[in-house]
Amino acid sequence: MVLPDTLLSLIKQGESLTVEFKKSTTEITSDVYETVCSFSNREGGHIFLGVKDSGDIIGVNKDCVDQMKKNFVTVINNRNKLNPPLYINPIDYEFKGKTVIYIQVPRSQSVCRCRGRIFDRNYDSDLDITDNEGLVYQLYARKQDTYYVNKVFPIFSVTDLRHDLIDRARNMSGMRTPKHPWQYMTDLEMLRSAGLILTDTSTGNEGITLAAILLFGPDALIVSALAHHKTDAIFRVFNTDRYDDRDVIITNLFESYDRLIAFGQKHLNDLFVTEGMQSISARDKILREIVSNSLAHRNYANAYVAKLVIEKDRIYxxxxxxxxxxGNLDPSSFEPFPKNPPISKVFREVGLADELGSGMRNTYKYTKLYSGAEPIFTEGDVFRIIVPLHEAATVVVGPTKVPKSHDDTLDDTLDDTLDDTLELKILSLIQKNPRINQRELSDQLATSLSTIKRVMTGMIQANVLTRKGGKRYGYWEIEAKE
Incomplete structure (x- = not known):
């Protein structure tokens, strides 16, 4: 086929944000795939093989055209080379007896990586931005144009929500901002203004969103809309194999916030701290930031159980x-990005959170006052905040134990009861999936891996359980009782 005038015009305009020339006369060089990646991450683009940087058409060796096209398709469909795989069909054209291979790269809906690295397009160059946190954030921001919490439930309406919670949000907004607009709105108007009532683009039907249900729904409605919604609060200071106290929270975000804050206040001492000339509760300031962050910014599409854990030397x-x-976030270069805008908006309006990005700054500020250390924010598929603690934060003041002999008896009884219960849960999961591994058991039972290993070792020694096959491909077998 003859090179179309539209493509010839692109070549004459020279390299740009969306046009790239590659000499590649006999084989496709690795930098071609870097350009594919950068175009995919930006606005898409046009790659011409057999064209010099100057725009001069030198052509591809005709004997190599078919093999080059096959190699290209093979590589872009290999997840180890390009992820996610792309489906692009290179086309060869003729121009004055010379062959040009043309590759049109579409804009991807997700971030593309080439050999594990992230490339972005800057004018006429491909930039490796993998280690530049700010640029990576901006790239993800461009890609994300929908939010899971905006999922519409047309079968539910405002009348299915808890009006006491809506009234609570209305009152809190008025306390934060006198004459707040929500004070004069009906429940329906208030939810519309907060973006909690939307139209389902696939059906055209209007309904309340998942965000509305999470914020204001009764527990039964939340479970029906998002069965895996849960937050696990754990205090683990003395009994490090299990926990000393625990609260499994499955309710709306307002009451989840209340219970998480109360759990932290229950187990963390409110150390005397001054900010300037004023005494403040750095503990409460830290709890407010990390709890609101967890509730407002988590990925509700994922069933991973959210946790707040208090240990002897840290909260996380x-x-x-x-x-x-x-990787770890640097507060000096951190660029915040909204992950659940409608939930974040409500939290800001009622005073449970401040402007986007202030949470990290406040957590740094108050952690230094509270423990003299710095918190760690780690971005990844699981977002983690670690707040180091001073020993005085979790120390128990006054008598906390009954006489030793009585205490030992209680501990032994409790240990036996907990172990028996855990054994039954382990056996139940193994019956469903004999190839389940101990880490999976730990995750599903919300129990430490060391505890799972200890209990299962006892089960093996008691001939309750047997391991068949190797560590990687083996399975569990429950022994029959005589």
Whole structure:
């Protein structure tokens, strides 16, 4: 086929944000795939093989055309080379007796990686931005144009929500901002203004969103809309194999916030701290930031159980995350990106959170006052915040134990009861999936891996359980009782 005038015109205009020339006369060089990646991550683009940087058409060796096209298709469909795989068909054209291979790269809906690296397009160059946290955040921001919490449920309406919670949000907004517009709106108007009532683009039907249900729904409605919604609060200071206290929270976000804050206040001492000349509760400030972050920014599409864990030397939170980069965040270069805008908006309006990005700054500020250390924010598929603690934060003041002999008896009884219960749960999961591994058991039972290993070792020694096959491909077998 003859090179079309439209493509010839692109060549004459020279390299740009969306046009790239590659000499590649006998084989496709690796930098071609970097350009494919960068175009995919930006606005898409046009690659011409057999064209010099100057725009001069030198042509591809005609004997190599078919093999080059086959090699290209093979590589872009290989996840180890390009991820996600792309489906592009290179076309060869003739121009004055010379062959040009033309590759049109579409804009991808997700971030593309070439050999594990992220490339973006900047004018006429391909930039490796993998280690540039700010640029990676911006790239993810461009890609994300929909939010899972905007999922519409046309079968539910405002009348299915808890009006006491809506009234609570209305009152809180008025306390934060006198004469707040929500004070004068009906429930329906208030939810519309917050973006919690939308139209399902696939059906054209209007309904409340998942965000509305999570914020204001009764527990039964939340379970029906998002069965895996749960936050696990754990205090693990003395009994490090299990926990000393626990609250499994399956309710709306307002009451989830209340219970998580109360759990932290229950187990963390409120150390005397001053900010300037004023005494403040740095503990409460930290809890507010990390709890609101976990609730407002988690990826609700993922079933990973969110956690708030208090240990002797740290507090940490974990929640599933639609990541916009990987690794520890630097507050000096951090660029915030909204992950659940409608939930974040409500949290800001009622005073449970401040402007986007302020949470990290406040957590740094108050952690330094509370423990003298710095928190760690780690971005990834699971988002983690680790707040180091001073020993005084979790120390128990006053008598906490009954006489030793009585205490030992209680501990032994409790240990036996917990172990028996855990054994039954383990056996139940193994019956369903004999190839389940111990880490999967730990995750599904919300129990430490060391505890799972200890209990299962006892089960093996008691001839309750047997391991068949190797560690990687083996399976569990439950022994029959005599």
């Amino acid at each position: 939170t974990e929640n599933s995350n639609r990541s916009h980069g990987f």
